[in-house]
Amino acid sequence: MENEKVLEVIHLKKYYTVNNGWFSKGQQVKAVDDVSFSLYKGETLGLVGESGCGKSTTGRTILQLSKPTDGKVIFEGTDINQLNDRTMRQLRRKMQMIFQDPYASLDPHKTIQQILTEPLNVHGLYNKKERLEKVREMLKIIGLTDAYLTRYPNELSGGQRQRIAIARAVILQPTFIVADEPVSALDVSVQAQVINLLMYLQKEFQLTYLFISHDLNVVRHITDRIIVMYLGRVVEVTTTEELFNHPKHPYTCALLSAIPIKNPDEKKERIILSGEVPSPVNPPKGCPFHERCPKAMDICSKTVPHQISVSDGHWVTCHLYSNENHTTETKLSF
Amino acid sequence: MKNILDVSNLEVEFQTRRGSVRPLRGVSFQVHEGETLGIVGESGCGKSVTSLAVMGLLPRGKSEISRGQVLFEGQNITHLKERDKRKLRGNKMSMIFQEPMTSLNPVFTIGDQLSQPLKKHTRLGNKEIMVKIIEMLKLVGIPRPDQIVQQYPHQLSGGMRQRVMICLAIICKPDLLIADEPTTALDVTIQAQIINLLKKIKHETNMSIIFITHDLGVVAEICDRVIVMYTGQIVEEADVRTFFNHPKHPYSKGLLASMPKEDERKQPLMTIRGHVPSLNELPSGCTFSNRCPMAFAKCHVAPPTVHLKEQMCRCWLYADEQEGGSDGK
Numbered sequence: 001m002e003n004e005k006v007l008e009v010i011h012l013k014k015y016y017t018v019n020n021g022w023f024s025k026g027q028q029v030k031a032v033d034d035v036s037f038s039l040y041k042g043e044t045l046g047l048v049g050e051s052g053c054g055k056s057t058t059g060r061t062i063l064q065l066s067k068p069t070d071g072k073v074i075f076e077g078t079d080i081n082q083l084n085d086r087t088m089r090q091l092r093r094k095m096q097m098i099f100q101d102p103y104a105s106l107d108p109h110k111t112i113q114q115i116l117t118e119p120l121n122v123h124g125l126y127n128k129k130e131r132l133e134k135v136r137e138m139l140k141i142i143g144l145t146d147a148y149l150t151r152y153p154n155e156l157s158g159g160q161r162q163r164i165a166i167a168r169a170v171i172l173q174p175t176f177i178v179a180d181e182p183v184s185a186l187d188v189s190v191q192a193q194v195i196n197l198l199m200y201l202q203k204e205f206q207l208t209y210l211f212i213s214h215d216l217n218v219v220r221h222i223t224d225r226i227i228v229m230y231l232g233r234v235v236e237v238t239t240t241e242e243l244f245n246h247p248k249h250p251y252t253c254a255l256l257s258a259i260p261i262k263n264p265d266e267k268k269e270r271i272i273l274s275g276e277v278p279s280p281v282n283p284p285k286g287c288p289f290h291e292r293c294p295k296a297m298d299i300c301s302k303t304v305p306h307q308i309s310v311s312d313g314h315w316v317t318c319h320l321y322s323n324e325n326h327t328t329e330t331k332l333s334f
Numbered sequence: 335m336k337n338i339l340d341v342s343n344l345e346v347e348f349q350t351r352r353g354s355v356r357p358l359r360g361v362s363f364q365v366h367e368g369e370t371l372g373i374v375g376e377s378g379c380g381k382s383v384t385s386l387a388v389m390g391l392l393p394r395g396k397s398e399i400s401r402g403q404v405l406f407e408g409q410n411i412t413h414l415k416e417r418d419k420r421k422l423r424g425n426k427m428s429m430i431f432q433e434p435m436t437s438l439n440p441v442f443t444i445g446d447q448l449s450q451p452l453k454k455h456t457r458l459g460n461k462e463i464m465v466k467i468i469e470m471l472k473l474v475g476i477p478r479p480d481q482i483v484q485q486y487p488h489q490l491s492g493g494m495r496q497r498v499m500i501c502l503a504i505i506c507k508p509d510l511l512i513a514d515e516p517t518t519a520l521d522v523t524i525q526a527q528i529i530n531l532l533k534k535i536k537h538e539t540n541m542s543i544i545f546i547t548h549d550l551g552v553v554a555e556i557c558d559r560v561i562v563m564y565t566g567q568i569v570e571e572a573d574v575r576t577f578f579n580h581p582k583h584p585y586s587k588g589l590l591a592s593m594p595k596e597d598e599r600k601q602p603l604m605t606i607r608g609h610v611p612s613l614n615e616l617p618s619g620c621t622f623s624n625r626c627p628m629a630f631a632k633c634h635v636a637p638p639t640v641h642l643k644e645q646m647c648r649c650w651l652y653a654d655e656q657e658g659g660s661d662g663k
Contacts, residue, residue: 157609188592189605196605199602221603260529262554264578265575
């Protein structure tokens with residue numbers, strides 16, 4: 001892994017206030033609660049967890065699509081929370097996003113050419129002729145012909161639309177892309193095509209991905225490192241191989257054991273978790289996972305665990321590992 | 335083994351503004367007593383239409399069963415009157431849908447909704463109904479059932495709602511349960527819980543299940559036999575082990591190969607080129623021929639249904655390996 005940091009997220013927090021009617025006092029939802037990590041050039045970092053764990057909010061908050069409540073996001077050395085709107089807009093060229101649903105993320109009234117030219121117009125790149133040239137080139141890269149220039153999104157299949165959405169993000173030659181469940185809405189055979197395209201583009205343009213997904217098979221295939229989140233908090237961070245071979249946090253273990261088998265002959269030990277993810281409005285005290293944790297101890301319901309390094313680059317937020325001889329307490333250096 | 339369901343040569347026609355299309359083009363299969371049959375395929379392959387046709391839930395006026403028949407426990411239910419269909423649905427056969435929020439009625443309590451099939455199909459009194467409901471809610475693993483019956487669907491989480499849906503579907507002890515993508519909208523840990531629950535129910539009641547999904551991992555978990563559908567036809571049918579270990583049809587092979595493998599991380603995945611054609615632009619002959627890596631001259635003609643030793647497959651590649659006579663068209 002190259003050591004050039006593209007992005008650094010420090011103690012990122014995003015709280016929402018929910019109102020349950022006129023007279024009740026607003027309650028706070030800690031959608032993202034003290035999340036810190038770094039992204040290195042050219043890597044794919046996976047962000048996994050179940051719905052409501054805050055993975056999408058993390059992605060959106062990093063891109064300033066919603067303002068963080070607290071914490072810093074440092075992109076190529078600049079703290080982007082401090083930037084004014086104009087500079088931020090210029091910086092957006094370097095950081096792009098791909099959304100889950102290609103049916104909702106493309107404007108149905110625009111042709112493919114208009115959709116792909118728009119980001120170039122917004123950022124005032126190239127002249128008119130060069131823009132068209134650029135769009136054609138991009139279409140070729142994603143495997144569509146020039147005939148698609150005049151088509152509208154509704155004439156395209158789901159996979160083709162997602163290719164267009166990817167092309168729209170990549171055409172600005174960004175360094176960093178947040179891909180939020182980019183293949184979840186696609187059919188199995190098309191999913192593989194789009195994954196291949198993402199991997200190809202990454203090599204071709206040295207892209208850095210934050211890959212948000214709940215599909216662990218896909219995440220295992222495409223990522224270099226993985227962050228596991230639960231109820232707005234990071235529970236485990238490590239390389240993909242380490243995570244799948246030596247998961248440490250009881251939640252990670254349960255999550256991995258829930259992946260369906262690949263072949264009926266495969267035998268798999270299942271850890272079936274009881275209950276479901278608790279509401280983030282009223283998270284359990286102490287470790288947010290303790291109510292469902294098969295290995296919960298007394299301390300878990302009382303104190304929030306700290307992030308602990310169990311081996312080089314492998315961090316776990318769990319009391320199980322706190323009394324061993326590990327260097328305790330994080331200083332954001334994973 | 336006794337057949338619970340026998341579908342033969344089923345064709346369904348939809349009327350659209352651009353003329354009629356046929357989402358099902360001659361589908362035949364059986365479901366045996368106590369088995370779980372998986373129907374796999376991508377969107378638009380006809381797997382949901384098949385289940386709606388079996389349940390008699392196709393939208394009236396816009397669609398019809400144009401050919402073929404559905405036998406349920408020996409009774410021809412293809413063109414049954416609505417009144418008679420109602421006697422079967424929720425009683426002898428029932429269905430679980432993908433999205434538990436949209437398939438439960440938001441203005442009735444869980445207890446109200448669960449009592450409906452019992453009021454309709456049994457002669458139980460109100461008290462007995464309540465006892466039965468609580469007993470069934472316990473069976474599907476719902477904690478505090480006596481409180482849950484008073485609650486409305488929006489007060490429950492996704493996994494809980496799906497349990498209520500399953501409870502609703504099995505409360506009259508049907509012989510056939512159709513589950514249409516029951517775990518697709520759920521998280522993996524909840525999916526594992528629901529699959530375990532369905533396995534348990536099947537084990538305890540000997541119910542036959544049709545399990546419709548696009549997720550091959552789920553098929554490996556729960557199914558005994560698999561049908562692969564493509565553009566409204568069955569292209570392969572095999573028991574689950576044969577399907578995963580020796581798939582025959584190029585489409586089945588493609589589907590299995592495009593699953594990410596553990597030992598090939600970061601490598602380009604195998605893909606099936608192109609995309610599923612829409613129903614009004616199907617290629618002539620074999621409808622998979624324009625995406626098939628093995629396509630050859632013969633594929634311009636509709637392929638025969640080939641019965642091999644272990645499986646059935648609709649492909650010209652195996653036309654010479656036919657076991658016994660041919661029944662291809």
